[in-house]
Amino acid sequence: MSRTLTIKDIPREERFAPGHRMCQGCGAAILMRHITKAMPKDAIIVQATGCVEVTTTLYPETSWMHPWLHIAFENAAAGASGVEAALKVLKRKGVLPPEKDVRVVAIGGDGGTFDIGIQALSGLLERGHDVLYIVYDNEAYMNTGIQRSGATPFGAWTTTTPVGRVWHGEWRNKKDIIGIALAHRVPYVATINPAYIPDLYMKINKAMEIKGPKLIHAYSPCVPGWRYEPALTVTVARMAVQTGIWINYEVENNTLNVTTPVPKRKPVREYLRLHGRFRHLTDEEIEKIQEFVDKQVAYVNKLAGKEVIGPVEK
Amino acid sequence: MGKVVPLSGNTAVAYAVKSADVDVISAYPITPQTTIVEKLAEFIANGELDAEMIHVESEHSALSAAVGASAAGARVYTASSSQGIALMYEIMFISSSLRLPIVMTIAARALSAPINIWNDHSDFMAVSDTGWVMMMAENNQEAHDDVIIAYRIAEDPEVLLPVVTALDGYFMTHTIEPITVVEREEALDYIPKKRTWYSLDPARPITMGALGDPQWYFEFKRQQYEAMKKSREAFNTSVEEFSRRFGRRYDAVELYGDDNPDILIVAMGHVVGNLRAYLDRVRGRGVKAGVLKVKLYRPFPEDLILKHLQGVEMIGVIDRALVPGSTSAGPLYGDIVTTLAKHGFEARAVSFITGLGGRPVTHSHIETVLSKLVDLKGKPVRELPKEPLFIGVRE
Known part of the structure; x- marks a missing residue:
């Protein structure tokens, strides 16, 4: 296993230019800044339509210092498959230098990945393209104005799961994108979180060295969609890990490794109370979410083979 | 070679x-x-x-x-x-x-x-x-x-x-x-x-x-x-x-048949071959007819369309697609009429819809088209059919 990275290992050179139109406190902005630093400089990015795409490429400006392609909403995985296939054959035919290993990274939001892009993603994973797919998950269609997606968690208010006399926010659980990726028997999947930057570097670096399809699921706090103060992005992200509603881990060669152990969990209520989107929840609903988190923690501990995530601190 | x-x-x-x-x-x-x-x-x-x-x-x-x-x-x-x-x-x-x-x-x-x-x-x-x-x-x-x-x-x-x-x-x-x-x-x-x-x-x-x-x-x-x-x-x-x-010559549009036809049928695809064969069969029977094959559809070759269609007495356009509700239910017909009109010519053209869903366009269908065009030849533009004529369909 590689040496644990620290904040000192982070390259100084910025590869994600400022001046973009992302919100103050945007979690995805932190993610993109560090993902582009962690990636090789000559990697090619294929991006799905979404918040990040529209806020970073307003012609004639761009935040991207990597070669970057956007086609549409549902097809970042298909576009990346095409780029990867082209690089392979052009190298073989001597058009591109054979010694140069240009890496391909696809980036999409939860809507572009869990929902409308799931078919193209499945195709990419199943065909075995040498592509790292990163989904930044802000748990709803934020770019179009906070509509629920397949990644919206139970209880969350969104503009299409509003809180009223009959409805009380989202009533279904979040789709298991990691489980879907693992069902394709891919060599590497991982989760990252903007409050744990060295962990992010370790995982992007590792993914870049592994051949074949990889999926990284990134926790991406959203100020306007989750309804919290812009200064709290990292607090919210850290609290997600401390309560176990988000777990930083990786699955390599069928082995699950929790990269941020949490010996004692905080109650999920402390996470939920930071978000305006959960303000309406009743004690019963919060209890239901706590049970869901407990189950998920037990499942991950079982796969890890030890209690890496501890019990809730009373 | x-x-x-x-x-x-x-x-x-x-x-x-x-x-x-x-x-x-x-x-x-x-x-x-x-x-x-x-x-x-x-x-x-x-x-x-x-x-x-x-x-x-x-x-x-x-x-x-x-x-x-x-x-x-x-x-x-x-x-x-x-x-x-x-x-x-x-x-x-x-x-x-x-x-x-x-x-x-x-x-x-x-x-x-x-x-x-x-x-x-x-x-x-x-x-x-x-x-x-x-x-x-x-x-x-x-x-x-x-x-x-x-x-x-x-x-x-x-x-x-x-x-x-x-x-x-x-x-x-x-x-x-x-x-x-x-x-x-x-x-x-x-x-x-x-x-x-x-x-x-x-x-x-x-x-x-x-x-x-x-x-x-x-x-x-x-x-x-x-x-x-x-x-x-x-x-x-x-x-x-x-x-x-x-050694094989193609053009955006291609005229076949009489050099100076009174009647011209515009079409695309394999049906052009049927039209050529039919015209060969009826050649010398008094009808000065030709077929205009459109090979390049986008950009639409207005120059050549105009060159061949201006002055032709009667134009029939065969479409093998149907756009219900459009001013030109046959899309190719629409392009032909627009081309003529925008260059100041009378659109002496009739729309024929035929061969949808794999129904073969036979010589008897072509015969129907041609005889229709012969009938309409002398008529003023305002009296030409404004709806497409459906050929080979059960009504």
Whole structure:
């Protein structure tokens, strides 16, 4: 296993230019800044339509210092498959230098990945393209104005799961994108979180060295969609890990490794109370979410083979 | 010069794709396109073509992957039909706006519902506003040659647009004709691989597919319009050079029959062959008739259409697609009428809809069309039928 990275290992050179139109406190902005630093400089990015795409490429400006392609909403995985296939054959035919290993990274939001892009993603994973797919998950269609997606968690208010006399926010659980990726028997999947930057570097670096399809699921706090103060992005992200509603881990060669152990969990209520989107929840609903988190923690501990995530601190 | 071999339309197309030395093929199976891609898979499997085949999970991804591969600098090919083309619709606009020289063959087939795997031009016509250069072949040799010509037009640095080459499902795709194959060396001399377009190059990173707001979107579109206009000249020089090298001459439109006809039937695809045969049969029986084949559909060759149609007493336009509710339910008829009207000529044209969903257009149908045109010949334009005449349908 590689040496644990620290904040000192982070390259100084910025590869994600400022001046973009992302919100103050945007979690995805932190993610993109560090993902582009962690990636090789000559990697090619294929991006799905979404918040990040529209806020970073307003012609004639761009935040991207990597070669970057956007086609549409549902097809970042298909576009990346095409780029990867082209690089392979052009190298073989001597058009591109054979010694140069240009890496391909696809980036999409939860809507572009869990929902409308799931078919193209499945195709990419199943065909075995040498592509790292990163989904930044802000748990709803934020770019179009906070509509629920397949990644919206139970209880969350969104503009299409509003809180009223009959409805009380989202009533279904979040789709298991990691489980879907693992069902394709891919060599590497991982989760990252903007409050744990060295962990992010370790995982992007590792993914870049592994051949074949990889999926990284990134926790991406959203100020306007989750309804919290812009200064709290990292607090919210850290609290997600401390309560176990988000777990930083990786699955390599069928082995699950929790990269941020949490010996004692905080109650999920402390996470939920930071978000305006959960303000309406009743004690019963919060209890239901706590049970869901407990189950998920037990499942991950079982796969890890030890209690890496501890019990809730009373 | 290549040898003459008996090939189905689809196999003939596959041989042309092989000779073009494409780098990436991205396609999804749909009848009647399948045998093109099967043949290409065979070429790759046998080491006769060095290309990556992306076995995508849908036509949407087929064209999306083609966009990715083309953006990365590869020579790219795809093919589809009918519902597959409809599923690609979104990405067809994006590929032409990103100015990527992808070549796609449409094995023309009817659109559902009712589901129908047979030939008409519903799919081809449905994508005629997506910004692609579009050609349709009359026979298998032409379908083969069109693929080679298409890369020359698409990759012309003055153009850089994707190109559709179409052939009629079954009537051509699965019908065997003698074909002179353009061999790889002669093809690559005609279409050298120069990578004339912007691509995703780590040495010179660019952002492709940026957001174009009201300050810039319009300028992008204006340039795209200009590129399409320039493709007309590129088509001319490409077919001229093709004829010089390979001896087969094509043009955007082609007149057959009487040099100075009173009656002209405009049509596309394999039906033109039936029309030629029918005219040969009735020649010398007092009707001065001709057939005008439209090969290049986008950009629409107004100049040649005008040259051949002005002064013709009676024009019949055969459409094998139907757009209910349109001022021109036959799309080709609409283009013809508009061309005449905008250049100040009387649109002495009647719309005929025939051969939908694979129904053969027979000599008896053509006879009906021609006799109708003979009847209408002396009438003023205002008395000509304003609704399409449906030929060969149970009413």
